[in-house]
Amino acid sequence: MFKTIGRIMAIAGDQKKYIWMGIVFNFLKTLSMSLMLLAVYIVVEHLDALTAGVIWRALGVLIVSVAGRFLFQWLCDISMSAKGFDMFRDYRLRIGERLKSAPMGYFSEQRLGTIQTTLTSTVVELEQYSMLYITDMTGGLSMAVIITVMLAFYSPWMALWSLLALLCGMLVLGRLQNAAQEHTARVQQAQENLVTQSLEYIRGIAVLRAFAQTEGSEGAVYEAFCRRQQAALDQEKASLPLLRLYSLVFKIASCGLLFLATMLYLQGRISLSYCFMFLVAAFIIFSELETMGDGAFLSRKIATELDRLETVTSIPTLDRTDKALRPERFDIELRDVSFAYGGGADARTVIDHVSLKIPQGSTCAIVGPSGSGKTTLCSLIARFWDVQQGSVLIGGVNVKDCTTDSLLSHISMVFQNVYLFHDTIENNIRFGNPGATHDQIVEAAKRAQCHEFISALPQGYDTVVGEGGSTLSGGEKQRISIARAILKDAPIVILDEATSSVDPENEQALLAAIRELTQGKTLISIAHRLTTVRGADQIIVIDRGRIAQRGTHAELIAREGIYRRFWQQRSEAVGWKLA
Numbered sequence: 251m252f253k254t255i256g257r258i259m260a261i262a263g264d265q266k267k268y269i270w271m272g273i274v275f276n277f278l279k280t281l282s283m284s285l286m287l288l289a290v291y292i293v294v295e296h297l298d299a300l301t302a303g304v305i306w307r308a309l310g311v312l313i314v315s316v317a318g319r320f321l322f323q324w325l326c327d328i329s330m331s332a333k334g335f336d337m338f339r340d341y342r343l344r345i346g347e348r349l350k351s352a353p354m355g356y357f358s359e360q361r362l363g364t365i366q367t368t369l370t371s372t373v374v375e376l377e378q379y380s381m382l383y384i385t386d387m388t389g390g391l392s393m394a395v396i397i398t399v400m401l402a403f404y405s406p407w408m409a410l411w412s413l414l415a416l417l418c419g420m421l422v423l424g425r426l427q428n429a430a431q432e433h434t435a436r437v438q439q440a441q442e443n444l445v446t447q448s449l450e451y452i453r454g455i456a457v458l459r460a461f462a463q464t465e466g467s468e469g470a471v472y473e474a475f476c477r478r479q480q481a482a483l484d485q486e487k488a489s490l491p492l493l494r495l496y497s498l499v500f501k502i503a504s505c506g507l508l509f510l511a512t513m514l515y516l517q518g519r520i521s522l523s524y525c526f527m528f529l530v531a532a533f534i535i536f537s538e539l540e541t542m543g544d545g546a547f548l549s550r551k552i553a554t555e556l557d558r559l560e561t562v563t564s565i566p567t568l569d570r571t572d573k574a575l576r577p578e579r580f581d582i583e584l585r586d587v588s589f590a591y592g593g594g595a596d597a598r599t600v601i602d603h604v605s606l607k608i609p610q611g612s613t614c615a616i617v618g619p620s621g622s623g624k625t626t627l628c629s630l631i632a633r634f635w636d637v638q639q640g641s642v643l644i645g646g647v648n649v650k651d652c653t654t655d656s657l658l659s660h661i662s663m664v665f666q667n668v669y670l671f672h673d674t675i676e677n678n679i680r681f682g683n684p685g686a687t688h689d690q691i692v693e694a695a696k697r698a699q700c701h702e703f704i705s706a707l708p709q710g711y712d713t714v715v716g717e718g719g720s721t722l723s724g725g726e727k728q729r730i731s732i733a734r735a736i737l738k739d740a741p742i743v744i745l746d747e748a749t750s751s752v753d754p755e756n757e758q759a760l761l762a763a764i765r766e767l768t769q770g771k772t773l774i775s776i777a778h779r780l781t782t783v784r785g786a787d788q789i790i791v792i793d794r795g796r797i798a799q800r801g802t803h804a805e806l807i808a809r810e811g812i813y814r815r816f817w818q819q820r821s822e823a824v825g826w827k828l829a
Contacts, residue, residue, distance in 0.1 A: 254553050255387070258380050261556075263344075265337040272330020272381070273388050275322045280392035282318025285311055287400065290530045294523035326385065334381035338373055345369065348565040351654045354634040356566060367442045372555050383552055400531070405520060408528055411510055415503030422496045438558055440474070440481040447474040507532035568636055568654050575652035575660065577645025580741040580772050582608040582631060587640035589630055600626045602795035603640070608788075610645075613773040615783035617813065618792035624776045625666070627792065628744050631774065632661055644742070662735035666747035666776075668727040675704055676711040678730055682738035690737065698733035700726065732764070743768050745775040789813065 259266055289311040296304040357365070394416055402409035451471045511528035514520045520528070589601040600623045608614045616624045630637055633649045642649045649657055662682070670678045679691045686694075691711065695701040703726055707713040715721050722730070735743065745764070764773075777783050784803045791799035791806070791813050799811045806813040 254556075255384055257553070257556050258384065261341055261559075262337050263340050265333045265340065268329045268333040269337075269381075269384065272326045272333070273384065275326040275329060276385055276388050277392045279319050279322035279326060280389055281396060282315050282322060283393070284396050284400070285315035285318070287527050287531055289315065291523055291527045294526040295521075330384065331381045335377060338377040342369070342373060345565070348567060351567045351569045352565045353568055353636060354629065367438070367445045368558055371441055371445075372438070372559055376552065376555050376559065380552055405514065405524070405528070407514065408507065408510060411503070411506055415500060415506070418503075419496060419499045422492060422499055425492055437478070437481045437485055438554065440478040444471075444474040444478045447471045504532045568633060568650075571651060571653065573652050574656035575644065575647060575649070576656075577647050577660070579610050579645045580660065581610040581645060582606075582614075582742070582772060582774070583643040583646075584627075584631070585641045585643070587627075587630060587637045587642060589626060589635065589637050589639075600795050601630065601637075604792075604795070604797055605640075606790060606797065608772060608774065610772055611770050612787040613768070613775065613785070615786035615789045616774065616776045616792060617783060617789060617816065618798070619812075622792040623795045624792050625746055628663075628746060628774060628776060632663060632744060633657055660740050661742045661744060662738045662740040663744045664728070664731050664735050664746060668724075668731040670715050670722070670727055670730060672714070672716060674709075674712050674714055675707070675730060678715065679733045679737060682734035682736070686737055691733075694733040694737040695730075697736050698729045700729035700733055704730075740771075742772045743774070745773070745777075747776055 259269065262269055289308045292304060292308040292311065293300070394412070398409055398412045398416070447470050508529060511520070511525050511532065514528075515522060515525035584604055584606040587601055587604045588599065590597040590599040592598055604627065606614075616627065618624050626635075629635055631642055631644075631649075633642070633654050636650060644657065644660070671681070676688065676691055679694060680686050682694075683690070688711070692701060695704055695711075704711055704713070743764075775783060775786065783789055786803070788800060789803060789806055790797055791811070793812055799806055799813055807817055
């Protein structure tokens, strides 16, 4: 119990002091409740000579007891229960910050269900139950300790019986916690599987429809729902008998206290006033302990939830320092860089001992067959992953020796697969520069050749695009992404197939805008359209993770190799026509 409370405190952050205050208020609330015994004792002790003064004294104690209970309960709620939501709000923000600096491999498809379940269901359940657990457990123990001490002061036999009942209850509690631990893990696994299957079904719905496989294709999703339902039912079936047994232990213990108090009075070993006080105590002492049954089940549930939370939120971070990157120049150098996806026997080498220099203000085009490692190479420069061998330097500074945020502040990127947020077009462009004015956004859109189609939309720049930009065409999304990069105005620009979805009539205008944007900047461009790389200062040809060729367009076209074959194939494709 105390270990679980300690783990909750460990993630409480700035809210820890409020939780401790809540525990103190919860103890005082329990102490206030126990004052009812004193009121009973006062009345019974003066039963033979009951006066208005005695009644008023007992009533005063009773009022203090009730008022104290409600006061301290209210203080406990506002200091602990309410702050529990603040605690997990702060914790979510801390997770978000760590996710920003995690390597992209952390977000592999196999873990998306786990990450989403943890950051939604797991955190929500901890938010709802962790403070309730602390309240139940500390309240129950406080009541048991306070009244047992009172009983020990008046009758060792009563205290001994109370301790015996408490011991039996703890044994059942241990069994309950073990059952909860086993079944909570199964419920969480079933929930993760449910989320993963649901995401896969939703994302693949277009493919299912295209191949007429929608009927019956929901089988995996249906099975996932059934597994989640069965896991929850098994959890309830395992816990319910033990919960009832736990409650029964204290019902029997209360009856035992009633019998023992009566026998001690009949034997003349305690007075009538003490007897009545013990009779009332028999109903009070275990009332709070019975609520610990729910708390005990929550103990293992919360412990398992915390295990899962720590597993997912033990996020590997690329940052090894808090030092910001402030280079005096923006040349790029790769020194004997190697990188592989996966690990062990499943490792797949994608970049194999690549060395490359890109001078500041120059243009470097990267070409090669699909799967040759072009995009991975650019991702290593932007430090989406860390190289496993060699080093990447910006302005002579190893990118591992600075924070990822500071590195990316100097890089604008346009991805092949553009993602737009479910927001207005203006805000999607402003993402490149949160402080940009509307006029600056319009200017960036004009340079990216997307102002015209944006203006033609019903709400113009205030048009809300669907999630991922689903309401726009591929070319429109690409141009908005380029406008976003133009607005950022970073000294290093990486274009990953930036013109792949642009209409031919807009391609030249867009290339002119990119040339204007990148003047005096370091540009890396990945392209399959070789016509877009002719003017590059150097062209790097990647094949199977290695640099197969390098040089200018004129140099590469003049000699045999991959680049020349690509150019010939491109020329033949352009000249192809129907007879």
